[in-house]
Amino acid sequence: MSSVATTRPVLTAERDEGIRPTVRSRLQEALPKIVLAPSFAAIVVFVYGFILWTAYLSFTTSKAFPSTNWDGLRSYEKLWRWTFxxxxxxxxxxxxxxxxxxxxxxxxxxxxxxxxxxxxxxxxxxxxxxxxxxxxxxxxxxxxxxxxxxxxxxxxxxxxxxxxxxxxxxxxxxxxxxxxxxxxxxxxxxxxxxxxxxxxxxxxxxxxxxxxxxxxxxxxxxxxxxxxxxxxxxxxxxxxxxxxxxxxxxxxxxxxxxxxxxxxxxxxxxxxxxxxxxxxxxxxxxxxxxxxxxxxxxxxxxxxxxxxxxxxxxxxxxx
Missing domain, CATH: 1.10.3720.10 (MetI-like)
Known part of the structure; x- marks a missing residue:
């Protein structure tokens, strides 16, 4: 953590002094993003992606398997009709x-x-x-x-x-x-x-x-x-x-x-x-x-x- 935390001050100092950042310093700066990228991608796909997929299915005629036939608010109407x-x-x-x-x-x-x-x-x-x-x-x-x-x-x-x-x-x-x-x-x-x-x-x-x-x-x-x-x-x-x-x-x-x-x-x-x-x-x-x-x-x-x-x-x- 300490080595990663010190990369940004080093890069900032290099830029302030007009020194071109080295390949190593660039890699150190990108390391946190590289490490977090797989987890971030998994969250986007398996959490938010499937939330959107579930929302889409709620507007279709899906039964035992997913369907792309649009059905509007019929499922929501059915739920509340059952309720009242x-x-x-x-x-x-x-x-x-x-x-x-x-x-x-x-x-x-x-x-x-x-x-x-x-x-x-x-x-x-x-x-x-x-x-x-x-x-x-x-x-x-x-x-x-x-x-x-x-x-x-x-x-x-x-x-x-x-x-x-x-x-x-x-x-x-x-x-x-x-x-x-x-x-x-x-x-x-x-x-x-x-x-x-x-x-x-x-x-x-x-x-x-x-x-x-x-x-x-x-x-x-x-x-x-x-x-x-x-x-x-x-x-x-x-x-x-x-x-x-x-x-x-x-x-x-x-x-x-x-x-x-x-x-x-x-x-x-x-x-x-x-x-x-x-x-x-x-x-x-x-x-x-x-x-x-x-x-x-x-x-x-x-x-x-x-x-x-x-x-x-x-x-x-x-x-």
């Missing part, structure tokens, strides 16, 4: 309803629990070095592992319910994972368990970055601990709240493997999220245009969250 006109509710309606439930509860509880854990650890409690990795450990697991573990734990014939029955509490029942009206809440439980520690780490870093003199001045002025957090500390954590919200919302919208591993889609697809709908219709029901349309709608949802955030960050830096 179908009876019983369509799987797309179920998916976006579940997305609203899962997204709101997932973000809310992760923020609340993460902030609470960060405040707890910020009190310099004994054993902080042990508790911090314990809270962070779930984030090291894949969603597949988390889903399978919680599937065993919530299975009425195998996990929590069966264990309490064996202990004599035979009246206890917890069958949400097999109940189509409550199965989405089991996805919320597993997701919150996995991500809360990560949010805790973000808030803890924010708390440790607050100037201690501000808190000491507030305490001297007679502020109680509750007032200190409510009026000073939490408002100062606004950038952390925003960053955590962006990360969690992005994770919620693209969630797929957690639903599959935990519920296998739920009874009758009752736990589907838009990502599950997209996979099912694209690769199993041979409705590639409809699946592509749902993927573009997901992309628009993510963009509606990330683009304003990036705009505000760039605007703040320009100021």
């Amino acid at each position: 006109e179908s009876s019983p509710p369509s799987s797309w309606y179920t998916s976006i309803t579940n997305m609203g439930i899962f997204g709101f509860l997932y973000v809310f509880f992760c923020l609340a629990i993460g902030l609470g854990l960060a405040i707890l650890l910020d009190q310099k409690i004994r054993g902080e070095g042990v508790l911090r990795p314990i809270y962070l450990y779930p984030m090291a697991l894949s969603f597949i592992v988390t889903g399978v573990a919680w599937k065993w734990f919530l299975d009425p014939g195998l996990g929590l319910e069966q264990t309490l029955h064996n202990l004599g509490w035979t009246s206890f029942h917890f069958d949400w994972i097999k109940n189509k009206d409550f199965v989405i809440y089991t996805v919320v439980i597993a997701g919150v368990w996995q991500a809360s520690g990560f949010v805790m780490a973000m808030f803890l870093a924010g708390l440790r970055g607050i100037d201690g003199e501000i808190m000491k001045a507030a305490q001297i002025d007679g502020a109680s601990p509750l007032q200190l957090y409510r009026r000073i500390i939490i408002p100062l954590l606004r950038p952390v709240f925003l960053s955590a919200f962006i990360v969690l919302a992005h994770m919620a919208i693209k969630s797929y493997d957690l639903v599959v591993a935990l519920t296998s889609g739920g009874p009758g697809g009752s736990a589907w999220l838009p990502s599950n709908f997209m996979y099912e219709y694209t690769f199993k029901r041979n409705q590639m245009a409809v699946g592509s349309a749902s993927a573009i709608i997901m992309l628009m949802g993510i963009s509606a969250i990330i683009v304003p955030y990036l705009y505000s960050e760039l605007r703040e830096k320009s100021r």
Whole structure:
């Protein structure tokens, strides 16, 4: 890194002195571009190129295989017609309803629990070095592992319910994972368990970055601990709240493997999220245009969250 970083000053000095740059200095200047070129080309092709390809397919009559027959907005019309006109509710309606439930509860509880854990650890409690990795450990697991573990734990014939029955509490029942009206809440439980520690780490870093003199001045002025957090500390954590919200919302919208591993889609697809709908219709029901349309709608949802955030960050830096 240091040798590459020094090439530009050397070349600038050579040009300022009227010395013609040597072949070696030119190669050193071009080296970073040469190293990054393959990765940049791969991103352009396999990320942005396939996004454009998916958008194109959503306007065609593609079924099991891609088609170039233009069909306009028919796939998008079909999705929203299923949403508002179908009876019983369509799987797309179920998916976006579940997305609203899962997204709101997932973000809310992760923020609340993460902030609470960060405040707890910020009190310099004994054993902080042990508790911090314990809270962070779930984030090291894949969603597949988390889903399978919680599937065993919530299975009425195998996990929590069966264990309490064996202990004599035979009246206890917890069958949400097999109940189509409550199965989405089991996805919320597993997701919150996995991500809360990560949010805790973000808030803890924010708390440790607050100037201690501000808190000491507030305490001297007679502020109680509750007032200190409510009026000073939490408002100062606004950038952390925003960053955590962006990360969690992005994770919620693209969630797929957690639903599959935990519920296998739920009874009758009752736990589907838009990502599950997209996979099912694209690769199993041979409705590639409809699946592509749902993927573009997901992309628009993510963009509606990330683009304003990036705009505000760039605007703040320009100021």
